[in-house]
Amino acid sequence: xxxxxxxxxxxxxxxxxxxxxxxxxxxxxxxxxxxxxxxxxxxxxxxxxxxxxxxxxxxxxxxxxxxxxxxxxxxxxxxxxxxxxxxxxxxxxxxxxxxxxxxxxxxxxxxxxxxxxxxxxxxxxxxxxxxxxxxxxxxxxxxxxxxxxxxxxxxxxxxxxxxxxxxxxxxxxxxxxxxxxxxxxxxxxxxxxxxxxxxxxxxxxxxxxxxxxxxxxxxxxxxxxxxxxxxxxxxxxxxxxxxxxxxxxxxxxxxxxxxxxxxxxxxxxxxxxxxxxxxxxxxxxxxxxxxxxxxxxxxxxxxxxxxxxxxxxxxxxxxxxxxxxxxxxxxxxxxxxxxxxxxxxxxxxxxxxxxxxxxxxxxxxxxxxxxxxxxxxxxxxxxxxxxxxxxxxxxxxxxxxxxxxxxxxxxxxxxxxxxxxxxxxxxxxxxxxxxxxxxxxxxxxxxxxxxxxxxxxxxxxxxxxxxxxxxxxxxxxxxxxxxxxxxxxxxxxxxxxxxxxxxxxxxxxxxxxxxxxxxxxxxxxxxxxxxxxxxxxxxxxxxxxxxxxxxxxxxxxxxxxxxxxxxxxxxxxxxxxxxxxxxxxxxxxxxxxxxxxxxxxxxxxxxxxxxxxxxxxxxxxxxxxxxxxxxxxxxxxxxxxxxxxxxxxxxxxxxxxxxxxxxxxxxxxxxxxxxxxxxxxxxxxxxxxxxxxxxxxxxxxxxxxxxxxxxxxxxxxxxxxxxxxxxxxxxxxxxxxxxxxxxxxxxxxxxxxxxxxxxxxxxxxxxxxxxxxxxxxx
Numbered sequence: 001x002x003x004x005x006x007x008x009x010x011x012x013x014x015x016x017x018x019x020x021x022x023x024x025x026x027x028x029x030x031x032x033x034x035x036x037x038x039x040x041x042x043x044x045x046x047x048x049x050x051x052x053x054x055x056x057x058x059x060x061x062x063x064x065x066x067x068x069x070x071x072x073x074x075x076x077x078x079x080x081x082x083x084x085x086x087x088x089x090x091x092x093x094x095x096x097x098x099x100x101x102x103x104x105x106x107x108x109x110x111x112x113x114x115x116x117x118x119x120x121x122x123x124x125x126x127x128x129x130x131x132x133x134x135x136x137x138x139x140x141x142x143x144x145x146x147x148x149x150x151x152x153x154x155x156x157x158x159x160x161x162x163x164x165x166x167x168x169x170x171x172x173x174x175x176x177x178x179x180x181x182x183x184x185x186x187x188x189x190x191x192x193x194x195x196x197x198x199x200x201x202x203x204x205x206x207x208x209x210x211x212x213x214x215x216x217x218x219x220x221x222x223x224x225x226x227x228x229x230x231x232x233x234x235x236x237x238x239x240x241x242x243x244x245x246x247x248x249x250x251x252x253x254x255x256x257x258x259x260x261x262x263x264x265x266x267x268x269x270x271x272x273x274x275x276x277x278x279x280x281x282x283x284x285x286x287x288x289x290x291x292x293x294x295x296x297x298x299x300x301x302x303x304x305x306x307x308x309x310x311x312x313x314x315x316x317x318x319x320x321x322x323x324x325x326x327x328x329x330x331x332x333x334x335x336x337x338x339x340x341x342x343x344x345x346x347x348x349x350x351x352x353x354x355x356x357x358x359x360x361x362x363x364x365x366x367x368x369x370x371x372x373x374x375x376x377x378x379x380x381x382x383x384x385x386x387x388x389x390x391x392x393x394x395x396x397x398x399x400x401x402x403x404x405x406x407x408x409x410x411x412x413x414x415x416x417x418x419x420x421x422x423x424x425x426x427x428x429x430x431x432x433x434x435x436x437x438x439x440x441x442x443x444x445x446x447x448x449x450x451x452x453x454x455x456x457x458x459x460x461x462x463x464x465x466x467x468x469x470x471x472x473x474x475x476x477x478x479x480x481x482x483x484x485x486x487x488x489x490x491x492x493x494x495x496x497x498x499x500x501x502x503x504x505x506x507x508x509x510x511x512x513x514x515x516x517x518x519x520x521x522x523x524x525x526x527x528x529x530x531x532x533x534x535x536x537x538x539x540x541x542x543x544x545x546x547x548x549x550x551x552x553x554x555x556x557x558x559x560x561x562x563x564x565x566x567x568x569x570x571x572x573x574x575x576x577x578x579x580x581x582x583x584x585x586x587x588x589x590x591x592x593x594x595x596x597x598x599x600x601x602x603x604x605x606x607x608x609x610x611x612x613x614x615x616x617x618x619x620x621x622x623x624x625x626x627x628x629x630x631x632x633x634x635x636x637x638x639x640x641x642x643x644x645x646x647x648x649x650x651x652x653x654x655x656x657x658x659x660x661x662x663x664x665x666x667x668x669x670x671x672x673x674x675x676x677x678x679x680x681x682x683x684x685x686x687x688x689x690x691x692x693x694x695x696x697x698x699x700x701x702x703x704x705x706x707x708x709x710x711x712x713x714x715x716x717x718x719x720x721x722x723x724x725x726x727x728x729x730x731x732x733x734x735x736x737x738x739x740x741x742x743x744x745x746x747x748x749x750x751x752x753x754x755x756x757x758x759x760x761x762x763x764x765x766x767x768x769x770x771x772x773x774x775x776x777x778x
Contacts, residue, residue, distance in 0.1 A: 071097040071484060072135075073114045078123040084415035088117050090469070091476045110136065113487060115480065119412065121145065121570030128375075131387045135487040141255065141388045143371030143575055145568040147364050148392070148411035150231045151177050151201040152564050152576060159579040160363045162586075162598040164508050171356045171406050173233040180563055185232050189215045195235040195284040199408075200227060201565065209296060211235060211289040229565070236405060237283055240398040242333065246281040247274050248297040248397045248407060249330050252475045253357055254498065256389040256482065260373075260517070263365040263509050267482065267498035268354055271474045272330035273467070278305040297397070302326060303420065304456060310419060311467040318467050327467055337402075344402050352404055353396060354501045360409065361501070362509035366516040370575030373520055391479060415472055419465040420455040430459055511602050512578070519581045525574035528581055531556040538588050540696070547591040555584055628666060632677065639678055640699050642666055643692055652693035659690045 074092040076099060079085035092099040113135040118124045124140045131138060146152055154175045161169050176185045189196065200208040212218045222228060239246050250273040258264035279294030293305050302308055309326045312318050319329055321336040337344045393413030396404045423430060429450050450459050478497035485493030494500060503509055522528040522537050534552040542549045562580050566573035589601030627634050642662035647654055668675050681695035754771040
């Protein structure tokens, strides 16, 4: 049903026209492009009678299908909660697109390109199978809810700091996670007189947030909390003020698509909301820390204050830079700052915020790929992230030098476009019969009706908020226009309301994407952290630096569980363990390559393991055969992997049959240039064994010392190698020359046989030693 014009001040809502027409179903002969660009009705029995026979007679009397408008169908059937459907209705009407708010049961795939607006993960999962047509989108990503969790985001930021450029995460206030880092928090509080802010991990809308100064203050306030999980941050005690009042900025960031080879398209909306406290700000002290409406900018808290200034009722007043409303368009505040402060520039502000967005999305994008992999493994019929888009809320606060700080990222920023007004105790409407409790469900019912919903503690009414309508319509309309340009083939769409933010060149994304690829190849959360999985992946590094096999076993025990929490019950949190795997790489690399910059550790280890084909069930032998022929490094890495699979004792020695089997697995044959390249680093013995330790050493210079010797080096040592005095004496005792060639000239065959038997595992280390000593004394 169309909403009346009076329901939204300043919003132009057509009540008739193509947005409300029923369209004919496309004929069976219609091409896919015609269906996409047309407006065919959904395959819904309820619409068949009214929509399937909408034809116009031509001169000859033959039927002609009516042309439908271009664009999308906006499906709002899953829009529940606080009025988000009203916003989508306004935007659909302004674009003259059709809205569909009723679905068949079970839902059927659409006949026209459709945007599914959903609020919950389960609604998304229910509709993913419907995204079979081109240009169908759904307004949610798998996993973003968990990524935006305060504790998870803090853990992610801590994991990524040393992979980024110095100071790249300075926008994120110093953060600790409770209860994991309680000891560090207490130590910081004991040493500092600064104020800290504590936020519950599962809290929202300002619920449970408090300030503290000192260990005793923290202990007293935490003792009242049943759930001790949360984050502690250094409080920004010198924030930028306007008229003596503290404020923050809600910026809207849109993510679109993405895959395992490209990050999502990212856009920053030029418009946003400025949210003001309702009390005059004072630097925090024990006397005023309890005044939450002077320290916390959360709209859900301040709207309950009797000092809250509601939005004006005209667009001119809303966008007036002199407005004193408690919620204002962000651009009006930025213009005022620019007018009053020569040191502030709107362009510089947007550039700085874009850098914040690049860094945070670069850290999150590989995890979204992991969630998509998990969904595909669970049988989801579509790679979810490629058809997803989502609007995130970035909460930013500036200090007195105009430096922006990220307070948090909101996974589901409010799209509600009304506001609650408290009723005075003597309001006659309170005495009216039939004043229903609870929240009215429609905008027509909201306006002027008495309501007892949780928006306010006392009876109140709802009315459209002009500032919310203006700002949020700009946000959603801009997103829909970007999707429309993508539908028309524009791979890098631009619209006036949004600034493009390029993440693809971010070094952090490239490194984490490499880690995610290795993590996926190693079996993901199910296999990568087992003792066998860690040895398989990093075993070749044992002996390098201070790394030993028992270190991998200890890591496996410690990583049986994760500190990342799962709030989204619709998906498994396994993808978040990417950062646990990053921790493994960091610890292994620190031991194997002491002194190496943490930013280079991923590259040092990744070169060895990224060329190994996947260890996932059903994913084995996934080798890029084209790359084998053009990338020597990939060729040698893949060969080592195949050799290791057929090397029974993993000692660098193969039978000729095993060698041929490994080549067959790679699609290689004797005589090919690639095989000649491989044989340059192998030694073939007289009895048909292939010794490939030199190849292992080439692919991974960190091969353990016990594996670094080669048959060639043992039998034919370099004449240039220096011989220690002790070796000289030992050779003299045996009656042989200290020169390698004189010694091995007479003993080569005997030593080779003993060595070959030891390499095959036929004799023990002690037997090998005894046999070698016997040969030396002959």
